[in-house]
Amino acid sequence: MIRPGNPMSGVPAHGQPRPEAEEAPRLPSAAERxxxxxxxxxxxxxxxxGLVTGPADDMTPLRRSVCPTGDVFLLFPDESPVVRVVLAADGEEIEAVLEITDVAPVAVPHRIRGRAWVAGWLTAVPGGTPQAGTTLVRLETGEISLDDLWGAALVEPDEFADAAADPLACCETELLQHLAAAHGPDVGLLCGLVGRSGLPCGDADPSAVAAVPLALDRFGLRVRFTGDDGVFDARFDFPEPVEDRDGLRRSMLVLFEAARDS
Structure with a gap:
């Protein structure tokens, strides 16, 4: 099923098109996202x-992971201000916010696809030195919020703990870049499935509408179209949720065949 996004005239403050709300799409839950x-x-x-940092200070974790209770483990260089303030607290909890920014791995207008904020309390992990020159800290989750291509949402800590990341997320960057580089004409043909009045899909000029694969999850593919009337997204649902590359390949073939027959 095809679900067109809103035109850019309805873009919210952070600059992303939103899907129309007339028919609820299959989508990952806010906790999964x-x-x-x-x-x-x-x-x-x-x-x-309250922590004052300089422009060269490293506030970016080297690695991050989520434990079964939903707490986030973060690995920082020993010289990071995060490590210094946590160790100086001597076991006391430190309020902190982890901000995540998701940028599309392909060249499109409005590349920031979403942001998430995990607010909670930092403590050092005893013995948490998995490699020399680093320190492991724990962020106990208190509040989780996000604002992404699907909309804004709040996530409860227990929902976050019970959720799982999308199975395609680990290879989404590679897959989107492959679709854009090797299957650009096929992605462009999906324009014909949108059913958007006045859209010049199938016109003699194939460049009338540019199409770039923007986001991918187990439920479907989102494509960003750019034409004379602006920028908009369309969501293309897979026949069934996919769990791996083989399932994705089959689902993409179904979409491309439907587009060629349209």
Whole structure:
């Protein structure tokens, strides 16, 4: 099923098109989307209220992971202000916010796909030195919020703990870049499935509408179209949720065949 996004005239403050709300799409839950952002390729930076840092200070964790209770483990260089303030607290909890920014791995207008914020309390992990020159800290989750291509949402800590990251997230960057580089004409043909009045899909000029694969999850593919009337997204649902590359390949073939027959 195809679900067109809103035109850019309805873009909210952070600059992303939103899907129309007339028919509820199949989509990852807010908790799943938050877990996907925290655990995968999106960039992250830690903010500690009251901590003054310089431009060269490293507030970005080297690695991050989520434990079964929903707490986030973060690995920082020993010289990071995060490590210094946590060790100086001598076991006392430090309020902190982990901000995640998700940037599309392909060249499109409005590349920031979403942000998530995990607010909680930092403590050092005893013996948490998995490699020389680093310190492991724990962020006990208190509040989780996100604002992404699906909309804004709040996530309860227990929901975050019970959720799982999207199974395609670990290879989404590679898959989107492959679709854009090797299957650009096929992605462009999906324009014909949108059913958007006045859209010049199938016109003699194939460049009338540019199409770039923007986001991918187990439920479907989102494509960003750019034409004379502006920028908009369309969501293309897979026949069934996919769990791996083989399932994705089959689902993409179904979409491309439907587009060629349209």
């Amino acid at each position: 938050a877990r996907t952002l925290v655990e995968n390729n999106a960039s992250a930076v830690m903010t500690v209220p």
